[in-house]
Amino acid sequence: MERPDFKDIKTGEAFNRWYWLKKEMIQICKAAQLPTSGSKFELRDRIMYALDHQGKLNPEIRKKRSKSKFDWAKSKLTPDTKITDNITFGQNLRQFMKSQIGDHFSFNTDFMAWAKTNVGKTLADAVVQWTLLEERKQDPHFRTDIAEHNMFNQYLRDFLDDNKGLNFATAKTCWLLKKQMPMKDGFVRYERSDLELIHQSK
Numbered sequence: 001m002e003r004p005d006f007k008d009i010k011t012g013e014a015f016n017r018w019y020w021l022k023k024e025m026i027q028i029c030k031a032a033q034l035p036t037s038g039s040k041f042e043l044r045d046r047i048m049y050a051l052d053h054q055g056k057l058n059p060e061i062r063k064k065r066s067k068s069k070f071d072w073a074k075s076k077l078t079p080d081t082k083i084t085d086n087i088t089f090g091q092n093l094r095q096f097m098k099s100q101i102g103d104h105f106s107f108n109t110d111f112m113a114w115a116k117t118n119v120g121k122t123l124a125d126a127v128v129q130w131t132l133l134e135e136r137k138q139d140p141h142f143r144t145d146i147a148e149h150n151m152f153n154q155y156l157r158d159f160l161d162d163n164k165g166l167n168f169a170t171a172k173t174c175w176l177l178k179k180q181m182p183m184k185d186g187f188v189r190y191e192r193s194d195l196e197l198i199h200q201s202k
């Protein structure tokens with residue numbers, strides 16, 4: 001069963017049965033004169049609502065405005081500078097962190113997530129936390145968390161964990177076959193029976 005053209009999909013539930021790339025959903029939103037900003041899940045929900053409500057836009061909850069006016073791009077940063085709710089990860093913060101850690105410093109998703117959820121702590125705390133996060137990489141069993149929207153990476157990890165004798169190419173082939181199938185919620189998740197997809201495609 002192949003994924004139908006979007007023009008043939010009439011309900012949000014039917015849309016959500018299939019895997020869609022973010023760029024595809026952006027194009028759908030453009031064609032339907034819907035906002036194109038937001039995460040993959042926000043775009044999905046926006047399209048589903050429009051399908052179920054004659055093309056109308058869901059009255060989305062406004063994002064909370066930042067309370068802080070601190071200018072992370074231009075302000076002088078010190079170890080005592082407190083993390084605010086409007087923190088940005090630009091050149092100014094990068095240069096400060098390099099001055100404390102060294103030129104090998106770089107932003108990563110784990111560190112940025114920590115900073116965003118630790119308003120009130122200082123940049124001295126941030127230096128310590130970044131160092132701790134880097135030290136975890138020395139553990140041979142350590143793995144970074146995979147964001148929920150990154151289904152491809154999660155699928156490959158789960159496939160290869162469950163099939164030690166198979167390689168990346170086989171995992172990717174299964175992914176490509178699986179994502180063309182209808183699903184309950186549009187999520188492509190690895191299942192042990194997915195190997196049958198390769199045999200069926202031959």
